[in-house]
Amino acid sequence: MKLIFEKSVPNRRAVHTSQSDVPTTINIKEDFLQDSPADLPELSELDVVRHFTELSRRNFGVDSNFYPLGSCTMKYNPKVAERIAAYPGFAHLHPLLPQLRMGGMLTQGALGVLYEMDLLLREITAMAGFTMQPMAGAHGELTGIMIMAAYHADKGNKKTTVLIPDSAHGTNPASAAIAGYKVVSVPSNDKGIMDLDALKSSINDEVAGLMLTCPNTLGLFNSHIKEICDAIHSVDGLAYYDGANLNAIVGKARPGDFGFDIVHINLHKTFATPHGGGGPGAGPVGVTQKLLDFLPVSIVVKRNDGTYALEYDRPKSIGYIAPFYGNFAVILKAYVYTLMLGKAGLERVAENACLNANYIRKKLTGPYTPAVNTVCKHECVFSPSQKMLDSGVHAIDVAKALIDRGFHPPTVYFPAIVKEALMIEPTETESKETLDAFIDTMIEIAALAETDPDRLKAAPVTAPVNRPDETAAAKNLNVACL
Ligand SMILES: *Cc1c(COP(=O)(O)O)cnc(C)c1O
Secondary structure: OOOOOOOOOOOOOOOOOOOOOOOOOOOOOHHHOOOOOOOOOOOOHHHHHHHHHHHHHOOOOOOOOOOOEOOOOOOOOOHHHHHHHOOHHHHOOOOOOOOOOOOHHHHHHHHHHHHHHHHHHHHHHOOOEEEOOOOOHHHHHHHHHHHHHHHHHHHOOOOOEEEEEOOOOOHHHHHHHHOOOEEEEEOEOOOOOEOHHHHHHHOOOOEEEEEEEOOOOOOOOOOOHHHHHHHHHOOOOEEEEEEOOHHHOOOOOOHHHHOOOEEEEOHHHHOOOOOHHHOOOOOOEEEOHHHHHHOOEOEEEEOOOOOEEEEOOOOOOOOEOOOOOOOHHHHHHHHHHHHHHHHHHHHHHHHHHHHHHHHHHHHHEOOEEEOOOOOOOOOEEEEEOHHHHHOOOOHHHHHHHHHHOOOOOOEEOOOOOOOOOEEEOOOOOOOHHHHHHHHHHHHHHHHHHHHOHHHHHHOOOOOOOOOOOHHHHHHOOOHHHO
16 A cells, blocks of 8 residues: 555645735744745545545454454443543643632543542452552553552562562563562463462562462463462562453452452453553552552542542652543543443453353364363463464464454464463453354364465465564564555
8 A cells, every 4th residue: 555645746735725815924033944845745635535544444443353362351442431531521621720720620520530430449449549640551560569669668678579470461570670679480380370389489578579460361360369468468578460451350359358459450451442552541550558658649639628639749659650630531431431330230341251251262172272271261372283283383373364354363472381372352342143253263274274274374365464574563664565
């Protein structure tokens, strides 16, 4: 496809206005004026509309197709949440409007949303308070680890290490390292969960805390969770819950009840809001009572007269981690979503997310090899079967063949503890018909691996790009080749 610049025709115009009958005055100094007009594409309005419509058709999204990208929770997002987030009273709110006096009433609704979402998340997670500021899951992790560091510094604890299981999302060790901690990786056992004995032998006085994703990236809930939190607390460590994929347990179980001290939630995964292409996101962080003082500024407080205000005067706070209200629209959509579903609806989210994942796990076991063949939570992980591997067909070939068949590939080659991983997260919003179509397609691909592996190696044949060098594509982006 040609770039819009390549479609440019000299002097072609999209908009024609009548000749101005008022004199032109330019008050810009000569030095600042360009010698020649900017080199922008010159096109008719129809050229522009067709160009962008064609591009939009190449976009892949949940609104058009199934998107079982493991760990990313690419689920359908109700349009009502988008509509409410677009209300002018919210969308046009300037972040610098005063909170009270003059114009202050204009901000009260938005501050109320932040305040009430904090209360809802406390109820959902059993935490004592939240910051709504972090703008992604990884940003929430960093915030949480900085709170952990502030807690230890305040107590005079000498801590150097954060424990993280080997199945963790890559952002966990990155966040701990940025906060200045040494990361010690704890191995998983043959059941696919963090090994309890290995954890216990890694615990010493240097341990600041543990970062745990539960259910983990294999979709497995760690049944020793209480014992794990107790062990961490025995050295005054803090237990950090990576709640990016809270849809696995939302409404059913609460990290605070397991013994966790810090939780981040990806509102852009569990609570509506599409997050394709890396954003937008919101990763609120909740903490227990003893950590409340360390939360970042600002915090929305409710005054005695019922009005809301942003509070900045918090001497032990870790400080600013984001400006103004955080990623407000994402929080607002999550608020709409949570109120719309209510407690019963949120419980159904967890039930259906797990049911759908287990349906796929059962149906694909045989044609594919499950990483662990036990009941999972919200996602399941496979490898291609030995027969497929013997035919030279790899996880990447399955992923590419799915593109030709109208499905987004699952997450591949992650978690790293599974060889040739295909990590499938169907989410709670998909129908049985869609799951069946995906399962049939996966089985068809497995069969083709034996009869005609070369066809799979050639996939995708329907996409504008076949198999780019992914590293080069990231480091040396050249969209013109599309
Ligand atoms: C997605 C995810 C993250 C990171 O969230 P981002 O918003 O992408 O920064 C962290 N942990 C887990 C388990 C995740 O699935």
